[in-house]
Amino acid sequence: xxxxxxxxxxxxxxxxxxxxxxxxxxxxxxxxxxxxxxxxxxxxxxxxxxxxxxxxxxxxxxxxxxxxxxxxxxxxxxxxxxxxxxxxxxxxxxxxxxxxxxxxxxxxxxxxxxxxxxxxxxxxxxxxxxxxxxxxxxxxxxxxxxxxxxxxxxxxxxxxxxxxxxxxxxxxxxxxxxxxxxxxxxxxxxxxxxxxxxxxxxxxxxxxxxxxxxxxxxxxxxxxxxxxxxxxxxxxx
Numbered sequence: 369x370x371x372x373x374x375x376x377x378x379x380x381x382x383x384x385x386x387x388x389x390x391x392x393x394x395x396x397x398x399x400x401x402x403x404x405x406x407x408x409x410x411x412x413x414x415x416x417x418x419x420x421x422x423x424x425x426x427x428x429x430x431x432x433x434x435x436x437x438x439x440x441x442x443x444x445x446x447x448x449x450x451x452x453x454x455x456x457x458x459x460x461x462x463x464x465x466x467x468x469x470x471x472x473x474x475x476x477x478x479x480x481x482x483x484x485x486x487x488x489x490x491x492x493x494x495x496x497x498x499x500x501x502x503x504x505x506x507x508x509x510x511x512x513x514x515x516x517x518x519x520x521x522x523x524x525x526x527x528x529x530x531x532x533x534x535x536x537x538x539x540x541x542x543x544x545x546x547x548x549x550x551x552x553x554x555x556x557x558x559x560x561x562x563x564x565x566x567x568x569x570x571x572x573x574x575x576x577x578x579x580x581x582x583x584x585x586x587x588x589x590x591x592x593x594x595x596x597x598x599x600x601x602x603x604x605x
Contacts, residue, residue, distance in 0.1 A: 377553065385570075388466050393471075394471075396477075396527070400474075404479045430470055433469040434537070434540075437464075438541045478524070482520055485519040536571075547567060550566065
């Protein structure tokens with residue numbers, strides 16, 4: 369039987385895991401949205417920023433990015449703040465490094481996902497809203513965003529699950545999340561199967577909860593949408 373003390377520690381680690389995943393996903397969503405909107409129309413300045421960013425953070429493993437941020441983040445932040453006259457050194461905690469690494473890596477993937485969803489919204493929606501003199505902000509919030517959400521939701525759900533599971537890697541930079549406590553409990557009790565099984569149950573439960581919430585959000589986003597079903601063969605053969 370697992371020790372209740374270690375089970376409580378697993379609960380603390382699970383809470384930390386959720387906090388890292390939520391903060392990292394919100395950061396990735398913000399970065400992805402900004403780049404998605406900025407790259408809808410190709411501009412030289414946008415390309416000069418987006419192409420190196422996407423190449424770097426999609427080409428380097430998220431664990432390696434977390435190592436770079438944890439061990440070199442203080443120097444990076446100091447270098448950025450130095451031109452503004454800020455000489456104070458800011459220490460990067462494992463939590464900050466984990467959130468920054470996961471957020472910036474998956475922000476690149478979400479940018480492509482969100483941009484593709486916006487581009488798949490029928491262009492006539494934009495034209496009809498302009499003809500009706502709908503304000504630009506209202507067009508994006510009330511017309512484009514709901515349709516984009518319906519198209520992007522499956523990919524965004526999968527991306528959240530990937531971010532959640534990748535939090536298991538950040539224990540290697542010293543963050544006390546659920547996998548770190550499971551490893552600690554396994555080493556002390558010599559019963560690794562029990563504690564790693566409990567950690568697996570946590571991730572499975574979070575995945576199930578994610579799909580349950582996503583299904584309800586998908587129903588909400590798809591209300592009033594009636595896809596046209598074409599009768600007959602779906603291919604030309």
